Amino acid sequence: MSSEPFDSDDAPPLTETIAPGTASDPPLGAEDAVTVTVDGTEVTVGSGATLLDAVEAVDTDDSVPALCQYDRQDIGPRSECRTCMVETDEHGVVPACSFPAEEGLDVETAAADAAEARDVNLDLVLSDHNLRCTTCGKNGRCDLQDAAIEQEVEEPRYGVLGDREEYEPIDDSSSFIQIDRNKCILCNRCVEACNDVQVEGVLRMEGSGQDTRIGFQNGAETMEDSTCVSCGHCATVCPTGALVEKGIEDATTIPLPGFTQKNSVGKVIDGTDDSKEPMTPKKRDLPVDTAPEEDKEVRDWP
Amino acid sequence: MSLLDTDRTTVRIASREAETAIGDVLRDADSEVHAVGSTGVPAVEPLVLLTEDGRTAFFAACSVGRAEALLTGLEDGFDSVVDGADAVVEHDPNAARLPATDLPELSAGQRTVLGPCGWLRPTDPDDYEAAVGFGGSDPETIRELGAEILGRGWGDWCQDRTLADSWETAREADGDPTVVVNAHGTGADTLLSSSAPFAVLDGAAAVARATDAERIVVYISQDDDHAVDQVETAVWGYPDPPVSMSVVTGPAVYRAAEPTMAIEAIEGNHRLEARLRPPGPDETGIHDRPTVVHTARTVAHLAAALDTGSPADSRLVTVTGDVAAPATVELPERARLAAALDAVDGAEEYKAACVGGRFGGLTDSLDVRAGPESLLDAGLGTEGVVELLGEDRCVVKFVGERAQFAADTNCGRCVPCREGTTQLAELLRDLYDGRYRRDGIEELIGVMERSSICTFGVDAGRPTRTAMTEFESEFHAHADGRCPAGSCPRKAEVSTT
The missing domain is CATH 3.40.50.11540 (NADH-ubiquinone oxidoreductase 51kDa subunit)
Incomplete structure (x- = not known):
């Protein structure tokens, strides 16, 4: 982060002004090549490896969804979904995706405490996801759907986000990318793709608790008013139907008469159709909104 | 010059505020008058400490009127006012710490780590140098x-x-x-x-x-x-x-x-x-x-x-909750937490205590030692906070509010904390619909404890988990449509959305 200020007007945003709203995690992973044992099988992994690298190298006793993990192009581990918990002899139950592989560590995927944690956490992800797969453009190519099928989820403990009054509107304002936050699992892949790979500084994590959401660094309410350059990387990395390229947002929906991707949520923010010249606002004209958060009101009991 | 080295009569005013009304009064005294910061026990503050020749007279919760009388009395010397003091103690003339007294509110525990509080001018380096000394240990x-x-x-x-x-x-x-x-x-x-x-x-x-x-x-x-x-x-x-x-x-x-x-x-x-x-x-x-x-x-x-030369075998304990004003005392680790209650007013009767901070454990007895091992053995927290719940409080409401607080104020990063606290609050709300699913609540809290990223999520379920053990009848009562404390709405009044 030592770049000098640019002078030209169409300069990309300085990395100093990128404010993704996420924590600076320490470097995670083994310092050297190490050998660990996963479900009785010894496996050697290289430097930088996490336990998940070892888990994925063997045929494990239990499946480990590691739903939020991406691990390509400097994205992740975010280690937020905690569906990768495994039991170790030294450290108890740990998240495989972000726990450094350690020489001699013995890992068990089928240990009861770890398996229960993976199951409960997957159900917790589903509890905040609108499971309207039949009207979702990612039906059949969704990491969450795959994990739920793989884990044989039949009746999630905590239900799903089914109350339409709680839904956030679909943000259909951009000509290129649609956002349905009701399907977002907050894996942060899009934020990292936008900031760490594309260095665009558009998306960010914002809010806290149940208000945590993907927002825009310029404080805009809609994709259209953000500084998005429509590169599409966020949609590429999105594990669910939360960020989808326009034109295919209902590509895999089941054709039920009168029930569409948009009216499955019911509220839609449309674009203004204002022509934009240049296509995106000049970034330096838009301040980065980094107002610190205030203490929140706590909902009344009960 | 250090406050400890003076030969003159010294007036200390122990209070959270540096400027006090009684300070304005006593400023006219023919003695040195110093603001020394809070003792940790607001019930006795502002506390006037009158020191001369290795004797200190305590005037607790000193009003302006009392300070004026003190000012008048002091014209005739130290001995003429000590009779009106709440306590008088003899000590080393250069005592480095607030001397121990039998004033009830200040008698709890010891003052080793708290030694400077209420005795030294907080921001005067000479006082600290004389009393403790800026360390040069290797x-x-x-x-x-x-x-x-x-x-x-x-x-x-x-x-x-x-x-x-x-x-x-x-x-x-x-x-x-x-x-x-x-x-x-x-x-x-x-x-x-x-x-x-x-x-x-x-x-x-x-x-x-x-x-x-x-x-x-x-x-x-x-x-x-x-x-x-x-x-x-x-x-x-x-x-x-x-x-x-x-x-x-x-x-x-x-x-x-x-x-x-x-x-x-x-x-x-x-x-x-x-x-x-x-x-x-x-x-x-x-x-x-x-x-x-x-x-x-x-x-x-x-x-x-x-x-x-050796670590003090003590813990700082702050008593808060349903008390007149929170107080912080220093208890020996072998002392019972109940000993800290002497420092607060209004703690005579309590139904429960949340021990260990916001997400501490609930107990109906403070007959537990202050050291961390004893607290952890008892399922309580080591934060050093005892929050009292008065006789009229509802334990279910208390833990429900804590779960909701956790749901609303967590950082939002990891699923077991972000979604787990929300579902925990919902499982507790189910009580008002007649459903008490203890197994489900324990399963959820267990997963929050072992898979959250940080202590927030690890501890967030502790009030509920401990309350279900210590006060389970209250959970059943709520599921039966009855709040023993009378503070929760009846089922029909609770929105189920």
């Missing part, structure tokens, strides 16, 4: 003590663990270490920062020597203006600081005290969320440099240990 001695002292509070990276291993990690890591004193949020840390800031800085300087650190950052909630002012003044007045010292404020939200969120705040991030671990901040902390994070309590304990 690093090896400091490390030996660090191997015996446990970190205090959830804001300490070494909570309930000895300090020395973390220091060693920081020393071995790449880059010059930073020492963060986390004084965010907990009453005892705020008290020490306000009333004994030199003890905090002196202890931090010792950690810096033990870790070859290059700077000290004291981290305080932006709402604690007084503590911020006091520590900043002490930083300016610190004689020959061995490393750079500064004060950084963080947002006044509960989670901001978590060690990695403290580091995020110090780095200037506008949004606070927990960092993954391992490795911890002692390996990679502020701007990737090794960073040891201790609470003000921990470093003040270290400073006291360096002064006396």
Whole structure:
């Protein structure tokens, strides 16, 4: 982060002004090549490896969804979904995706405490996801759907986000990318793709608790008013139907008469159709909104 | 000149506020009058301490009228006013600590770590030098003590663990270490920062020597203006600081005290969320440099240990909740928590106590020792906070509100905490619909405890878990449509949305 200020007007945003709203995690992973044992099988992994690298190298006793993990192009581990918990002899139950592989560590995927944690956490992800797969453009190519099928989820403990009054509107304002936050699992892949790979500084994590959401660094309410350059990387990395390229947002929906991707949520923010010249606002004209958060009101009991 | 060396009659006013109405009155006395900060026990404050020739007279909760009478009496000398005192004690003429008295509110526990509070002028380096002395101990001695002292509070990276291993990690890591004193949020840390800031800085300087650190950052909630002012003044007045010292404020939200969120705040991030671990901040902390994070309590304990030669076998305990005013006392680890109740008014009758901070454990008995092992054995927390619930309080409502607080104020990063606390609150709301699913609640809390990223989520279910054991009949009563305390709405009145 030592770049000098640019002078030209169409300069990309300085990395100093990128404010993704996420924590600076320490470097995670083994310092050297190490050998660990996963479900009785010894496996050697290289430097930088996490336990998940070892888990994925063997045929494990239990499946480990590691739903939020991406691990390509400097994205992740975010280690937020905690569906990768495994039991170790030294450290108890740990998240495989972000726990450094350690020489001699013995890992068990089928240990009861770890398996229960993976199951409960997957159900917790589903509890905040609108499971309207039949009207979702990612039906059949969704990491969450795959994990739920793989884990044989039949009746999630905590239900799903089914109350339409709680839904956030679909943000259909951009000509290129649609956002349905009701399907977002907050894996942060899009934020990292936008900031760490594309260095665009558009998306960010914002809010806290149940208000945590993907927002825009310029404080805009809609994709259209953000500084998005429509590169599409966020949609590429999105594990669910939360960020989808326009034109295919209902590509895999089941054709039920009168029930569409948009009216499955019911509220839609449309674009203004204002022509934009240049296509995106000049970034330096838009301040980065980094107002610190205030203490929140706590909902009344009960 | 130090307050301890004077031959004259000395008037101390112990109070959280430096400027008091009685201070204006007593200023006219023919004696030295000094503001010495809070003792930790507001029930006796403002407290006037009149000292002459190794005797101190205590005038508790001193009104302006009483101060005026005192002023008049003092014209005839010290002996003419001692009869009207609440307590008079004899002590070493150069006593370094507030002398022990039989004043009920001040009689709880000991005053080793709290020694300077209410006795020394908080920001006067001469007082601290005379009473305790800015430490020059060699690093090896400091490390030996660090191997015996446990970190205090959830804001300490070494909570309930000895300090020395973390220091060693920081020393071995790449880059010059930073020492963060986390004084965010907990009453005892705020008290020490306000009333004994030199003890905090002196202890931090010792950690810096033990870790070859290059700077000290004291981290305080932006709402604690007084503590911020006091520590900043002490930083300016610190004689020959061995490393750079500064004060950084963080947002006044509960989670901001978590060690990695403290580091995020110090780095200037506008949004606070927990960092993954391992490795911890002692390996990679502020701007990737090794960073040891201790609470003000921990470093003040270290400073006291360096002064006396061995760690005090004591814990700072703050009593709060349904009491007239919160108080902080220092209990021997073998003492029962109940002993701390002497320091507060209104604690005669209580139904339950939440022991261990916001997310402590609930119990109906404070007949448990103050040391961390006893507390953990009893399923309680070691934060050093005892929150009393009066006889009329509903335990289910209390733990429901704590679960909701956790759901609304968590950082939002990990699923077991973000979604788990929300579902926990919903499972507790189900009680009002007649459903009590203890197994489901225990399963959820177990997963939150073993898979959350940070202590916030690990501890968030503890009030509920412990209450289900200690007060289970109340859960059944609510499921049956009845709140024994009469404070919860009946089923029909609760919206089920």
